[in-house]
Amino acid sequence: MRCGCVVERLDSGSEGTDAPSMEASLELDVLIYPDEVRVATPDDFREWELETASQVSLPTVRLFVALYPYNPAAMSPNPETAAEELPFVPGQIIKSGGLSGYVPSNMVAEVPVDDEYLKDLLLQQGFLPVDPSDRGIIMTFGSGSNGCLGHGNFNDVTQPKIVEALLGYELVQVSCGASHVLAVTNEREVFAWGRGDNGRLGLGTQDSHNCPQQVSLPMEVEAQKVECGVDCSMIISTRLSILACGSNRFNKLGLDQIAAGEEVGPASQVEEVHSFAPVRSAPLNNERIVQVDVGTAHSVAVTDRGQCFTFGSNQHGQIGCSSRRSSRAPYLVTGLQGITVAACGDAFTLAVGSEGEVYTWGKGARGRLGRKEEDSGIPRPVQLEETHPFTVTSVACCHGNTLLAVKPLLDESVTR
Incomplete structure (x- = not known):
């Protein structure tokens, strides 16, 4: 071992005094061996320099x-x-x-x-499957705040990066909230990670996690689809029932215990739950739900019969009744039939019919409803471009925006 040391040279003090004085110091290199310590020689230096030069730092693979x-x-x-x-x-x-x-x-x-x-x-x-429809590898990127990317840290990521903790699972569906994520595997398992406030991860606590955690569900429940809200989460089971967790403000998750035709009393109101629990508000608890979406303070559910239910805040008419009714009970939106999919923005709602027709209602500011008029408390159709007829295949709303996926309506009147 090579190390440095300082050897002090002491000379006697000036004439007439007994105290020694420090006149100079000499810095030396020494070699430490198991059985001796000695001053390094010039040959030792040359040998050490050759050894150092031969140790080339290899780049990380x-x-x-x-x-x-x-x-x-x-x-x-x-x-x-x-x-x-x-x-x-x-x-x-x-x-x-x-x-x-x-x-x-x-x-x-x-x-x-x-x-x-x-x-x-x-x-x-040699190969890893990268097609989600093949083996279901999940990749995340963007802001790593609250650990919502699932990489075991809180770092931002600028390129898609595989979530290593889930490499052994086949993911079939995922959903992102404001700062948390839920994912479903082909074995009907659910994993959650990110911010845990209000119990939105369904893990029984309000702790946040920067790595995927498996969610414990009732034995009889097999998850088919997950949906993340801003501060809550929902699961549709294979039996087409709903479970939810997180903030239930305004009963936007349907967790209040409400009988058909009744209003909920204060004792039956649920503000938040930390584990996934079945919806208890009639008639949602008795319907077969095929699709749900969660807005900021309200939700929408579509049944297997094409009915559309809304529940939660009605501050801007997003529930779809003619009045600004304030009720925690789910509402069957009248005038809509054959609904196939619905979505929630921040304070508005959208639904798509079986013929591809689009209806919107609620807050209309900044073009949210796809037409010029302001807030509308009842569903009204959105006029798509007439010169190029489309049918809507998918829809997504976020805050004040809407995205429609469409394809040309191919019939005899359309030029191919």
Whole structure:
């Protein structure tokens, strides 16, 4: 072992005094061996420098999974470096580092594995499925606040990154809240992570988690779909019943115990629950629910008979009744039949009929309802572009915005 030390040279003091004085100090390198300590010689220095020069720091090996096919000879944006880039096909495990070549970051996702043995196993395997419809790997990116990305930390991520904790599971559906996530596996298991306030994760506490946690459900419940609200969560079971957890303000989760045709008393009001519990507000607790969505303070549910129920706050008419009724009981929206899907914005509601027709109601500010008039307490149709007839295939609302996925309505009157 090589270390440094300082040797002090002491000379006697000036004439006529007995006290020694420090005149100079000499800094030396010493070598420490099991059986001796000695001053380093010039030969020792030369030998140590040669050893140091031979210890080249090797770059860290990183593993990536390819998301898209890539042929650098034809696709590289930098032809002068194309020879150093690696070609790949979707799902291929790619080794980057040292002399292994380079990969474009927007075409791959890093596999967050530090263990060298596991790295070797993945390289031998050669491929990982990247199509969610195939094996259901989940990737997250964006803000890592409250641990909502599920990577075991609170860091932001700018590229899609595999959630390593769920690599052994096949994910079939996920939902994001404001700062938490729920996911369902092909075995009907539910995992939750992120912010835990109000019990929105359904784990029995209000603790936050930066890594996926399996949710404990009643034995008879098998999850089919999950839905995250701002501060709450819902599950539709395979039996088409609803379970919910988190904030039940205004009874937006239907957790108040309400009999048909009755209003709830203060003693039966539930403000929040920390574990998933069955909906108890009639008639939701007796209907077969095929789809739900949660807004800021209200929710909507669609039954297997095409009925549309709303429940929660009606401050802006988002419940869909003709008056600004204030009730915690679910409301069957009249005038709508054959509803296939519905969605909630911050204070408005949207529903799509079996023929692709779109209805909106509630807060109308800033074009929320897709038409010029302001708030509407009853559903009204939205006029889609007449020159290009469409049928709506999917819908999503977030705060004050709506996104419709459409396809051309192919019939004899439409030019192909």
